[in-house]
Amino acid sequence: MDNNALIKIDKITKVYNMGMTEVYALREITMDVKRNEYLAIMGPSGSGKTTLMSILGCLDSPTSGQYFLENEEVGSMNDNQLAEIRNKRVGFVFQTFNLMPRANCIKNVELPLIYAGVPQEERIERAIKALESVGLGDRMHHKPPELSGGQRQRVAIARALINNPSLIFADEPTGNLDTKTGEEIMHLFYELWKNGNTIILVTHEEDIARHARRIIKLRDGLIIDDYINQNPIYA
Amino acid sequence: MERLLDTIRQAFDSIRSQKLRAFFTLLSIVIGVFAIMFAGSLVTSIDTTVQGQIDALGENTFFIFRIPNIMLGGGDWHKYARRPLINQKVYNSFRDKMGSNVLVTGMAKSAGYVVKHNILATDPDVTLVGTDENYFLTSNYDVQDGRALTKTDIEYKKDVAIIGNDVIVKIFPRENPIGKTIKINNRPYTVIGTLKPKGALLGQSQDNLVILPLSQFLTYFASDWWSDITIIVRAPDKISLSYLIDEAVGSMRIIRNLEPWEENDFEIETNQSLADQFGSLTGFLSYFGFFSGLIALLAAGVGITNIMLITVKERTREIGIRKAVGAKKRWIVSHFIFETITLTMIGGSVGIFFGILAGGLLGILAGTSFVLSIKWIIISLSISLVLGLISGVFPAYRAASLDPVEALRYE
Ligand SMILES: Nc1ncnc2c1ncn2[C@@H]1O[C@H](COP(=O)(O)OP(=O)(O)OP(=O)(O)O)[C@@H](O)[C@H]1O
Ligand SMILES: [Mg+2]
Numbered sequence: 001m002d003n004n005a006l007i008k009i010d011k012i013t014k015v016y017n018m019g020m021t022e023v024y025a026l027r028e029i030t031m032d033v034k035r036n037e038y039l040a041i042m043g044p045s046g047s048g049k050t051t052l053m054s055i056l057g058c059l060d061s062p063t064s065g066q067y068f069l070e071n072e073e074v075g076s077m078n079d080n081q082l083a084e085i086r087n088k089r090v091g092f093v094f095q096t097f098n099l100m101p102r103a104n105c106i107k108n109v110e111l112p113l114i115y116a117g118v119p120q121e122e123r124i125e126r127a128i129k130a131l132e133s134v135g136l137g138d139r140m141h142h143k144p145p146e147l148s149g150g151q152r153q154r155v156a157i158a159r160a161l162i163n164n165p166s167l168i169f170a171d172e173p174t175g176n177l178d179t180k181t182g183e184e185i186m187h188l189f190y191e192l193w194k195n196g197n198t199i200i201l202v203t204h205e206e207d208i209a210r211h212a213r214r215i216i217k218l219r220d221g222l223i224i225d226d227y228i229n230q231n232p233i234y235a
Numbered sequence: 236m237e238r239l240l241d242t243i244r245q246a247f248d249s250i251r252s253q254k255l256r257a258f259f260t261l262l263s264i265v266i267g268v269f270a271i272m273f274a275g276s277l278v279t280s281i282d283t284t285v286q287g288q289i290d291a292l293g294e295n296t297f298f299i300f301r302i303p304n305i306m307l308g309g310g311d312w313h314k315y316a317r318r319p320l321i322n323q324k325v326y327n328s329f330r331d332k333m334g335s336n337v338l339v340t341g342m343a344k345s346a347g348y349v350v351k352h353n354i355l356a357t358d359p360d361v362t363l364v365g366t367d368e369n370y371f372l373t374s375n376y377d378v379q380d381g382r383a384l385t386k387t388d389i390e391y392k393k394d395v396a397i398i399g400n401d402v403i404v405k406i407f408p409r410e411n412p413i414g415k416t417i418k419i420n421n422r423p424y425t426v427i428g429t430l431k432p433k434g435a436l437l438g439q440s441q442d443n444l445v446i447l448p449l450s451q452f453l454t455y456f457a458s459d460w461w462s463d464i465t466i467i468v469r470a471p472d473k474i475s476l477s478y479l480i481d482e483a484v485g486s487m488r489i490i491r492n493l494e495p496w497e498e499n500d501f502e503i504e505t506n507q508s509l510a511d512q513f514g515s516l517t518g519f520l521s522y523f524g525f526f527s528g529l530i531a532l533l534a535a536g537v538g539i540t541n542i543m544l545i546t547v548k549e550r551t552r553e554i555g556i557r558k559a560v561g562a563k564k565r566w567i568v569s570h571f572i573f574e575t576i577t578l579t580m581i582g583g584s585v586g587i588f589f590g591i592l593a594g595g596l597l598g599i600l601a602g603t604s605f606v607l608s609i610k611w612i613i614i615s616l617s618i619s620l621v622l623g624l625i626s627g628v629f630p631a632y633r634a635a636s637l638d639p640v641e642a643l644r645y646e
Contacts, residue, residue, distance in 0.1 A: 059559060060640045080563050087561020098556050098643060102248070112560040159560065 005068075006167065006198055007033035007056060012065035014051050014221075025051040027221040028065065033200065035166070038193045040201045040212035040229075047218040049202045050171055056200065057092055057169045058085045070166075087115050091160030095172035097152045099144040099159075105131055106140050109159045116163060130158040134188060150181035157188055168192060171202040179207075186211045190234045242570060246577035252549065253542055257578075260538030264582030264622070265589060267531030268615045272590040274524020275611040278517045295476050296373055297505040299329075299466040299483060318500045321464045323453055325490055329466060332486040337479060338469040340369035341449055345456050350398070350445055351418040352406040361402060362444040363419065365452020373469040376446075381413045381428030384448055392450040396424035400432035401443035419445065422455060476505070532618065535582065536626040543575050543630035554634050555642025567635040575627025576620055583619025587612055 014026040025048045033039055033056075041049050054060035055067065058074060067074040069085065077085070091112075092098075099108050109127040118126070131140050134154040144152050153173060160168055170189065174182030190211060193199050203209050211233050217225035250257040302315040319325075326341040333339050346362045370376070371383045378397065388395055396417060403412055412426045424447065433441040453462050468483055470476040480503055487501055547554070554567060590611075 054640050059643075060638075080565075083558070083561050083563040085561075086559060092559055094643070098552070098559070100553055100556060111557070115557075115561040115563065115566060163561075 004034070005032040006035045006037075006070060007031075008068040008071075009056070010066045010068075012052075012055060012062045012067060014048070014055065014060075015063045024221050026055075026062070029221070029223055031216065031223065031226065033198065036193070036196055036198055038189075038199045038201075038211070038213040038232075040203055040209040040215045041218060042204060042206075042209050042215060043218035044204060048221040049204070049218055051221075052218070053169050053171050053200065053202050057090050057167075058082045059092075083115070087112055088163050089165050089167060091163070091165040091168045093153065093156050093160050093168065093170040093173045095175040097144070097149075097156045097176075099152060099155055101144050104141050104143050105136060105147075105155050105158075108144065108155055109162055111159060112163045126162060127158070130162045131155070133161070134158045148181075149177050150184060153177060153181075153185050154188070157185070161192070165197075167198050167200065169200050169202075172204075173201070174203070174205070174208055182208065187234070239573070242573045243577050245570075246574045246581070250578065250581075253545060256538070256542055256545075260535055260542055261578070261582040261585070263531045263535035263538060264579055264619065265586040267528045267535055268583045268586030268619060269590045269593070270524045270528030270531060271618065272528075272587060272611045272615040273593055274521045274528065275614065278521040278524075279611070281517050282514070294506055295470045295473055297468055297470070297476065297480055297483070297503060298509075299468070299487060300502040300504065301463050303502045303504070319491065320462065321466065321501065322462050323449075323464070326464045326466060328490050329483075329486055332489070333468070333483065337471075338369050338372055340367055340373050340467045341464040342366040342370060342374075342467060343449065343452055343457060343462055343464045344444075345452075348419055348445070348456075350402050350406060352412075352415060355406040355408075357402055357405040357443075360443060361419075363452060363456050364444055364446045365449040365456065366446060367449050370446070370467075373467045376433070377431040378428045379431040380411075381426070383428060384446070388448045389450050392454065393448060394422070394424050394451065395427045395448065397428040397430060397446040398426055399430045399442040399444040399446075401440055402445060403429060417445075420455070424451075480505070532622055535579075536622055539575060539578060539623070539626040540629055542578070543571060543627055544633065546574075547571065547630050547634040550634075551637060551642050551645040554637050555639050555645065558637070558639040559643060564635040568631045571631035571634050572624060572627040575630070576623030579619045579623035579626070580616070583615055583622075586619075587615050590615070 009032075010030050011028040012026055012030070013024070013028050016023040016025060029052065041052060043049050051060070055062050058069070058077075061075070069089070074082070074085070086092075100111070103111075106124060106127045109130055110123040113123040113126060128137075128140060131137060131154075134157050136151060136154050136158065139147060139151060144155065147155065153176075157173075160170075168189075173189070174185055177185060186208065189199055189201065199212075201208070201212055209215055210229065210231075213229055213232055215225070215227055215229055216223055250261075299321065301318050301321050323341075330339045330341070342364060343366075344362055344364045347359055348361045348363050349359045350357045350361050364370075366384070367389045368384045368386050371378060381397070383397065384395070387393070396419075398412060398417070406412075406417065407415070412429060415426050416423050417426060418424070424445075430442065430444075430446070435441065447456075449464075466483075468479060470479045484499065484503060488499065491500055493500065557567065
């Protein structure tokens with residue numbers, strides 16, 4: 001295994017205890033992700049994609065196994081340290097956007113900076129920049145319900161980018177969008193990757209996965225395939 | 236600062252999204268804070284007023300009444316009603332028995348008279364006081380202009396009167412009353428003096444009176460079968476007070492022909508004992524106010540906790556988002572506690588506002604110099620703060636300990 005890997009997981013297992021039965025969402029998964037990889041995690045519904053992403057993003061903790069993020073063991077960290085990682089090193093983009101409906105775009109995007117203790121003026125400045133970079137310069141004072149799905153997902157991406165994280169997770173980012181809008185969002189990810197970000201994309205659509213440079217396939221909580229995409233879109 | 240505004244805004248959002256529940260909860264905070272503050276302020280102001288009166292009367296004075304002056308919790312009416320009157324004869328013998336070196340005065344009063352001067356007349360609410368020359372030495376009434384009653388006025392049943400300020404205002408708006416004639420029940424009296432204004436005590440004006448010689452009063456404004464004289468005795472100093480009280484009890488028992496096994500058929504009260512009775516009344520009031528306030532606040536606390544729990548539940552997803560982008564536990568805890576405190580402070584402030592309003596109103600109506608102490612405002616605000624803190628802790632911890640993944644999945 002590569003010691004310079006950004007992410008290194010070793011025999012990660014996640015079990016959900018449902019009373020009498022145990023649901024194995026992940027079974028002893030071992031893998032690495034290097035810096036500036038563009039990785040798609042694929043698999044049918046219920047195969048454990050979201051579970052894996054949540055663990056990699058420090059939103060969730062595994063039942064067993066070890067996780068090293070930039071050579072630090074995540075399992076030994078407390079709640080505050082995990083919050084710090086989610087705040088500074090990780091950016092999430094969700095299928096359902098997960099924006100705060102009553103706050104305008106700037107307020108939504110600046111949220112991570114509040115918890116990072118950035119002063120208000122700088123927050124607003126950076127939020128505006130991030131919104132401009134996703135092409136929403138003219139929608140900054142709108143609230144999510146006033147935006148289209150594609151625009152909402154752009155806001156979510158701007159929020160994920162605001163703290164310059166080294167890792168961006170996207171769980172079915174185009175799942176709620178039409179093909180054309182989805183393509184536009186994928187172009188944004190492509191540009192992020194070009195600029196040096198590491199991107200981990202969860203999807204069950206081949207068309208979306210084809211943007212990635214590496215593809216991991218999951219089934220029933222196991223990695224069944226892990227390969228380099230030979231002809232990605234936007235070469 | 237901006238975070239504070241955000242919190243306040245969110246507190247208002249919580250109120251808005253649960254209008255009815257919030258209304259009743261805030262109402263119980265308002266009632267609770269109002270009751271506590273009002274009871275506190277009221278007691279403070281009554282105490283100040285009463286203490287002021289007692290200080291003015293002097294602590295060396297005691298009274299003999301037929302029946303107790305203040306009765307808490309009913310008292311034995313039948314017993315008191317059967318007691319014989321303290322009439323002129325009793326008073327005269329008492330005065331003789333006590334000797335001339337002790338200041339003794341008798342006082343009888345009757346309310347609801349009209350006092351006239353030429354065409355001007357008062358309302359039928361003037362109190363007539365019949366008394367003697369010692370009254371001005373034992374009471375805290377002072378003569379402003381003219382003169383006080385003399386022994387001769389009493390002995391010769393003179394048609395003279397000393398009038399209080401309220402009467403002067405009504406019937407002598409522009410004249411000097413001294414030497415003029417007033418009429419009460421068509422009997423003419425010459426005004427020989429005026430009283431120094433005293434203002435109101437517990438809502439009662441103390442200046443709406445006319446003082447007549449006791450003999451005049453008893454003859455024309457009281458009949459023998461109900462003239463009830465209050466005897467006032469002033470001891471020269473505090474040391475002789477208890478001795479004089481013993482002597483007064485002895486004299487009264489002899490006059491009343493009481494056997495040794497019979498109990499007194501009169502009441503002896505000192506200014507201090509009157510103050511103590513008053514104190515127990517205000518004490519009762521304040522405990523009652525404080526207690527009912529506390530119960531209201533307890534109910535409010537439960538209500539607030541409930542509101543916040545619902546708020547937390549409604550905002551589960553938002554909490555999940557906040558955690559996902561890096562909010563630490565303590566941020567979420569403090570956020571929800573602040574939000575709860577904002578809620579209780581709103582209720583508390585409204586309660587204080589009504590407390591001040593009611594206090595001012597009572598002050599005007601009752602004439603007590605209402606002391607709305609800053610102390611009680613601060614106490615009420617602190618109570619609201621603590622209430623918010625206590626009822627916010629549980630919902631806040633529940634919010635902070637939400638699992639981010641679960642919270643994000645929450646519909
Ligand atoms: N909170 C939970 N409690 C119980 N079981 C769960 C929970 N979360 C996930 N699971 C189970 O774990 C397994 C993997 O779920 P996961 O959400 O990771 O699948 P997924 O690959 O993301 O599926 P989809 O494509 O439908 O989003 C599923 O069988 C699911 O039922
Ligand atoms: Mg999923």
